[in-house]
Amino acid sequence: MKVTFEINGTEKSVDVEPRTLVVDLIRTKLGMTGTHIGCDTSNCGACTVLLDGRPVKSCTLLAPMLDGKKVTTVEGLAAGGKLDAIQVGFHAEHGLQCGFCTPGMMLVGKALIEANPHPTEDEIRWGISGNICRCTGYMNIVKAIQHAAAANAAENTAGVA
Amino acid sequence: MFPAAFDYIAPGALDEVLSLLGQHGDDAKVLAGGQSLIPLLKLRFAAPVIVVDIGRVEGLEGIRRENGHVRIGARTRHRDVESATELRGTLDVLLDAAPLISDPLIRNMGTVGGSVCHADPAGDWGAVMLAVGAEFVVKSAGGERVLPAAGFFEGPFTTGLHADEVMTEIRIPVGSGRSGGTYLKLERKVGDFASVAAAVHVVLGDDGRIATAGIGLCAVGAHSIKATAAEAALAGQEPTDAVIAEAARLAGEAAEPKADIRGSAEYKRDVARVFVQRGLHTAINRAQGAAA
Numbered sequence: 523m524k525v526t527f528e529i530n531g532t533e534k535s536v537d538v539e540p541r542t543l544v545v546d547l548i549r550t551k552l553g554m555t556g557t558h559i560g561c562d563t564s565n566c567g568a569c570t571v572l573l574d575g576r577p578v579k580s581c582t583l584l585a586p587m588l589d590g591k592k593v594t595t596v597e598g599l600a601a602g603g604k605l606d607a608i609q610v611g612f613h614a615e616h617g618l619q620c621g622f623c624t625p626g627m628m629l630v631g632k633a634l635i636e637a638n639p640h641p642t643e644d645e646i647r648w649g650i651s652g653n654i655c656r657c658t659g660y661m662n663i664v665k666a667i668q669h670a671a672a673a674n675a676a677e678n679t680a681g682v683a
Numbered sequence: 684m685f686p687a688a689f690d691y692i693a694p695g696a697l698d699e700v701l702s703l704l705g706q707h708g709d710d711a712k713v714l715a716g717g718q719s720l721i722p723l724l725k726l727r728f729a730a731p732v733i734v735v736d737i738g739r740v741e742g743l744e745g746i747r748r749e750n751g752h753v754r755i756g757a758r759t760r761h762r763d764v765e766s767a768t769e770l771r772g773t774l775d776v777l778l779d780a781a782p783l784i785s786d787p788l789i790r791n792m793g794t795v796g797g798s799v800c801h802a803d804p805a806g807d808w809g810a811v812m813l814a815v816g817a818e819f820v821v822k823s824a825g826g827e828r829v830l831p832a833a834g835f836f837e838g839p840f841t842t843g844l845h846a847d848e849v850m851t852e853i854r855i856p857v858g859s860g861r862s863g864g865t866y867l868k869l870e871r872k873v874g875d876f877a878s879v880a881a882a883v884h885v886v887l888g889d890d891g892r893i894a895t896a897g898i899g900l901c902a903v904g905a906h907s908i909k910a911t912a913a914e915a916a917l918a919g920q921e922p923t924d925a926v927i928a929e930a931a932r933l934a935g936e937a938a939e940p941k942a943d944i945r946g947s948a949e950y951k952r953d954v955a956r957v958f959v960q961r962g963l964h965t966a967i968n969r970a971q972g973a974a975a
Contacts, residue, residue, distance in 0.1 A: 523691065539688065540688075540689060540690065540691030540734065541685055541686040541687070541688055541689060541724070542685070543685055543721075543725075546685065562684055562725075563684075563722065563725075564718065564721075564722055564789065565874065567786075567788060570788060573791075573792075576762070576791040577787070577788050577791060578788055578791050578792050579788050579789065579792075582717060582718055582721045582722060582789075582792070583717065583721070583792070584691070584714075584717065584721065584734075584736075586691050586693065586736065587714075587717065587736065587738060589693070630787075630788070648782075648787070649787060651786050651787060651873040651874060652785075652786030652787045652788040652789065652874060653788075
């Protein structure tokens, strides 16, 4: 069946079997391998994408559910060659060890600070509770999200001034 | 992992959904948020001929208060209950339960009605709906039925819903009395199913006595359990420590837990008792603090 949706700002129309999982569609059909398959059982969050701005697990979504919706993957974070604040945060705070969970963590972090620009550490930890870092590198992931939130706040203040 | 092949249709109107369910019966499966169904499809525990996605049907989402009820559209996401802060003071138990369901990403997709109809014995909403005395509005091509939560859960993944029916709304009665509630959940780690959980909802009368109390237990039996003997022991009583302790003991007796990786049967039964005791204290304190 035909499914039409927007991914990272570009409209795509694909012909898929209804049973196709979104993570497979993105990785195999669209060739975008930044979205990872970790557990494939809705537990780990390595396959996180934003669906109409909300983070969801793309291993637990059927391709036809995307019809008419907007998807953002890690490839859609940087705009015009400029890293998103969340990417800068993960770079500056070394918010990764092996890097496997990082795309999901960044997307969850981005959605979190968009909904809540000044999250407490506790709110960040709850916010990433659906994403597992198998290296257990959570300290720096939390710092990276705090870094991005602070950078956004500084930019907004600068804009006002 | 990927599911066995199925036909997929996402009607824009409820009538079309009902007609498809009437036509296909047990061969059809309703897809709402998919956070229980899709894992089952991937594991091939479920292999429907046709998946009917109700995600495009208008009017199945949202929370509103009307005619003495809080009405929750069956496709309302867990996340949207979590953020419905207007329920604080009226239905505390919903607000306390929602953030403890699975994890934030699942809550962005998963729906209240989907979870209730899936009827996992460890599903959180079942116990909550039993505690608050919810009613479920279900529709088929033949008409509408309103089913009380009490009696709806018949066994593991088994409910009073017929194959040609879809749940459209959850109605929770809210009176004018002072009420309070809470949800307590023991889980091994964030996002896990409950080892044990308890939902409590108490309404106080003008005289300060307990008018009604609702208690639902999660993950301690073949389905969500309503602790009716404990509820009866509370109705009309002064909310004393002794009354609460006795009700909690009765609730523990209502539990029918099985030993598994999450704990022994004795342990789970006692957690149920302790959670109901703590939950009743919290619920009553909140009700006493609430404006009439």
